[in-house]
Amino acid sequence: MRQTKVFFLVDSFGIPTSYSLLRTSNGIFAFDTRCTHAGAPTSLSGGQLKCPAHGSIFNPETGEVVRGPAVEPLKSYRTIEANGEIRIIIS
Numbered sequence: 001m002r003q004t005k006v007f008f009l010v011d012s013f014g015i016p017t018s019y020s021l022l023r024t025s026n027g028i029f030a031f032d033t034r035c036t037h038a039g040a041p042t043s044l045s046g047g048q049l050k051c052p053a054h055g056s057i058f059n060p061e062t063g064e065v066v067r068g069p070a071v072e073p074l075k076s077y078r079t080i081e082a083n084g085e086i087r088i089i090i091s
C-alpha cells in the first residue's frame with residue numbers, strides 16, 4: 001500500500017508550510033515540500049514532488065533529489081501514528 005498526500009499547516013505567525021505525508025508498508029514519512037534549491041513550493045505530480053521554478057524533482061518516499069538543480073534532499077520529519085491520528089514531530 002502506498003498513499004501520498006500534500007497538505008498545508010499555518011504556523012502561529014500565519015506562515016503556511018506545505019508537507020508531504022506518505023504511507024508505505026514501512027511506515028509514514030513526512031517531508032517539508034519546499035524545494036531545497038531556492039525554496040519554491042513543490043507539488044505532487046505523477047507520483048513525484050516537482051518544483052515548477054527550475055525543474056527539480058524529488059522522491060516523495062525518501063525526499064532525495066531525482067533531478068536537479070537541487071542537490072539537497074527535502075527536509076524530513078519523524079511521524080507518530082496513534083489512536084487514528086498522525087503526528088509530525090517538528091522541532
Ligand code: FES
Nearest residue numbers: 035037038051054
Ligand atoms: S527553487 Fe526548485 S528548482 Fe529552483
